Amino acid sequence: MQVSKRFLALLKQQLAQFADRPDLRMLVVYAALPSADGEPSLLSIGEWPQPGLALQGGMSEPAPEPGSTRRWLALRDGPLLLGALRIDTDCWPWPTPLSDRLEATALCLTEALKLDLEQQRLGRQLALRDDQLKLLVHQLRNPLAALRTFGQLLRRRLEGDSANQALVDNLLSEQHQINRYLEAIDQLTQTPLLPPAEGGLQPLLLPPAFSREDLRSLNQVLEPLIERAAGTAALQGRRWAPPGELPTLPCNAAAVSEIVANLLENAFRYSRAGGCVGLSCHEQDDTLRLAVWDEGPEIPDAEREQIFRKGERGSTGKALAGSGLGLALARDLAERSGGALELLTPPSRLDPQLPPAGNVFQLSLPKTPVPPKEAASN
Structure with missing residues (x-):
């Protein structure tokens, strides 16, 4: 699992807030990774105050330092395990103020991780849709070019028949308009998405070609x-x-x-x-x-x-x-x-x-x- 730089910045800020707690020895945040045997692996993505350890599925975790206790807070989206927050402290049970802060931190990281993963999923979907759209635009150009060619040939055969030539001219005009739409769609797939203009619909409804x-x-x-x-x-x-x-x-x-x-x-x-x-x-x-x-x-x-x-x-x-x-x-x-x-x-x-x-x-x-x-x- 890869997380974004924005999530890592938030993670660093959340862990740094515990600098005033001398009874905390270490905080480590892990992301859950799927594995072939169905048992999730935990990969360290942030720690305080010193580097944490990656725990692979099936491997035993290092023991807490002498004199410290270790507890875990799961980062869950319903039944789905997203990760975990590991807490090594000098005391157990935790004082209420510390317990409240740790619970709030775990909740914050869970929600942020959910949003981060959802954004990545939507990004992949958007990239796939863009690729499919580009392919469709490419494939549509061939039959449209054929229609233009056949229309021009038909118009030539109707030389002197002004009424029917006008109908063919209208068909060619409509074919040209469809080409403009295709060019607009093609440009949209190459243009970064912009936030909506205040009170307007321009980014969605007005392609660059228009x-x-x-x-x-x-x-x-x-x-x-x-x-x-x-x-x-x-x-x-x-x-x-x-x-x-x-x-x-x-x-x-x-x-x-x-x-x-x-x-x-x-x-x-x-x-x-x-x-x-x-x-x-x-x-x-x-x-x-x-x-x-x-x-x-x-x-x-x-x-x-x-x-x-x-x-x-x-x-x-x-x-x-x-x-x-x-x-x-x-x-x-x-x-x-x-x-x-x-x-x-x-x-x-x-x-x-x-x-x-x-x-x-x-x-x-x-x-x-x-x-x-x-x-x-x-």
């Missing part, structure tokens, strides 16, 4: 999403209300694409069958507003902030598959881009011509894009 400044025209960013939404509506047999002419303002392409894609997916997944889904866009002073709306059922008042928290889902959608991450990611990206994401109900609140029942998720962004890294520090 934090780079990538400015493109809004109409270019939304065009493939609008076409995808139209196709989804046709397959589901519902009406789709696209926006009018889109502005050519520059925007943070990765963030806007991710937010709007999540909002549209939620609208098609959770709104009532056959209900209309729409996207609207308008400018107000220095702000650009994008709104995705549907025809219900309306999200209850008590859940309208809860659904933006990571892992939380509204009661109207719990029967359907989902992770509860989409809206948390969308709001986090919006705020990191200098904007906001809010829920409005009903759609007619946004425009009297829209349905009188349903939900609207409105994304507000500054017309002059804010780089995500700058927004994160504001």
Whole structure:
């Protein structure tokens, strides 16, 4: 068993506190090691005031020095023996103050050793998961490359068939987006874990690939999403209300694409069958507003902030598959881009011509894009 430097520092501090006890001759802390015959071996990992001894399973321990008594306090996690604290003293029974201090020290070392071993176990699990994730990313690159090649060949064969070429272009665009996700996952496996930002979800929800400044025209960013939404509506047999002419303002392409894609997916997944889904866009002073709306059922008042928290889902959608991450990611990206994401109900609140029942998720962004890294520090 190996213990961390932090545990050894705590161990040294715990043993040093007994320097005021002249009736103590030696303290030794052992860690329990598994052995082939099932009998644990005890390995010395700390001692005071002089080096201790390692006790191997089946070996007899050295006798106490003449005139001293030896006692042991087990360091246990339930039935599991983690180690032991050996105490050589000039007296027995121990005075109450000494007994209390030794018991407290044994308890402290037990809890610290449990945490240390658990941290090591989690570290091994994380390393194994990272290795598996890297392997999966590597293996996924080959079929994605094949899809891109076949898509490009199919597009070439459809020369002159603009309608079907557009469908192939959309497939190639989606393949490119999946590649971006793979690159982001690959970077996450190579980046040390950071503590969560205060009040934010950036370390978990915003991979490095999506934090780079990538400015493109809004109409270019939304065009493939609008076409995808139209196709989804046709397959589901519902009406789709696209926006009018889109502005050519520059925007943070990765963030806007991710937010709007999540909002549209939620609208098609959770709104009532056959209900209309729409996207609207308008400018107000220095702000650009994008709104995705549907025809219900309306999200209850008590859940309208809860659904933006990571892992939380509204009661109207719990029967359907989902992770509860989409809206948390969308709001986090919006705020990191200098904007906001809010829920409005009903759609007619946004425009009297829209349905009188349903939900609207409105994304507000500054017309002059804010780089995500700058927004994160504001």
